[in-house]
Amino acid sequence: MPTTSFPQHLIDGYRAFLGGRLRSEQDRYRELAEAGQSPEVMVISCCDSRCAPETIFNARPGELFVARNISGLVPPYTPDGATRAVSASLEFAVKALKVKHIVVLGHAQCGGIRAYVEDSKPLSPGDFIGHWMSLIEPAAKAVGPRGDMPLDEYLTKLEQASVAATLDNLMTFPCVKILVERGKLTLHAAYFGVAAGRLFVRDSASGQFVQIAANEHAKIFGTPRF
Numbered sequence: 001m002p003t004t005s006f007p008q009h010l011i012d013g014y015r016a017f018l019g020g021r022l023r024s025e026q027d028r029y030r031e032l033a034e035a036g037q038s039p040e041v042m043v044i045s046c047c048d049s050r051c052a053p054e055t056i057f058n059a060r061p062g063e064l065f066v067a068r069n070i071s072g073l074v075p076p077y078t079p080d081g082a083t084r085a086v087s088a089s090l091e092f093a094v095k096a097l098k099v100k101h102i103v104v105l106g107h108a109q110c111g112g113i114r115a116y117v118e119d120s121k122p123l124s125p126g127d128f129i130g131h132w133m134s135l136i137e138p139a140a141k142a143v144g145p146r147g148d149m150p151l152d153e154y155l156t157k158l159e160q161a162s163v164a165a166t167l168d169n170l171m172t173f174p175c176v177k178i179l180v181e182r183g184k185l186t187l188h189a190a191y192f193g194v195a196a197g198r199l200f201v202r203d204s205a206s207g208q209f210v211q212i213a214a215n216e217h218a219k220i221f222g223t224p225r226f
């Protein structure tokens with residue numbers, strides 16, 4: 001055993017993976033290694049440690065192509081030659097993997113959204129989070145002024161509006177727009193309520209986030225809000 005400062009709980013976790021999931025999924029891993037991946041779904045979500053898409057959607061290896069960043073945002077299409085991680089992930093998902101669905105997954109208690117709301121000091125060039133979160137200005141405008149609204153309620157509205165605005169930004173990418181218009185790619189907005197584990201999906205007609213599998217959730221957990 002080499003001397004290492006690698007965290008022990010990660011080693012323990014890998015041991016559990018070896019004896020559990022890897023054992024049961026070994027054939028699938030081998031097949032994926034030989035044939036390559038062909039996930040049908042891309043998920044764009046927050047880095048937040050409570051919102052791993054693979055866990056929430058109980059995904060098997062090879063099922064989800066995931067891009068995560070602070071608050072799960074997508075900057076609008078900007079072909080300026082800069083190194084753009086989200087654009088590169090998106091291009092690969094759409095053009096190489098030919099995913100059929102892109103799910104933008106927001107979540108409750110998002111630290112990035114809260115930072116945008118609470119941190120109003122002028123941005124310095126080294127304020128990476130501040131500059132990144134300025135991407136949600138259109139969502140904040142869509143929600144309107146907070147007024148007397150309780151902070152939690154306002155944050156929820158902004159978190160959900162941010163997901164909807166990210167779908168708009170996705171449509172600024174020509175490769176996305178053309179496939180959506182041809183019916184070969186569908187965009188979805190989803191929202192995960194961390195405390196109670198409720199999952200909401202945006203109804204494209206009404207624009208409202210509607211809880212899915214609500215009956216099953218209520219049967220198992222009762223009905224706390226989010």
Ligand SMILES: [Zn+2]
Pocket residue numbers: 046047048070071072107109110111112113
């Ligand atoms: Zn977040």
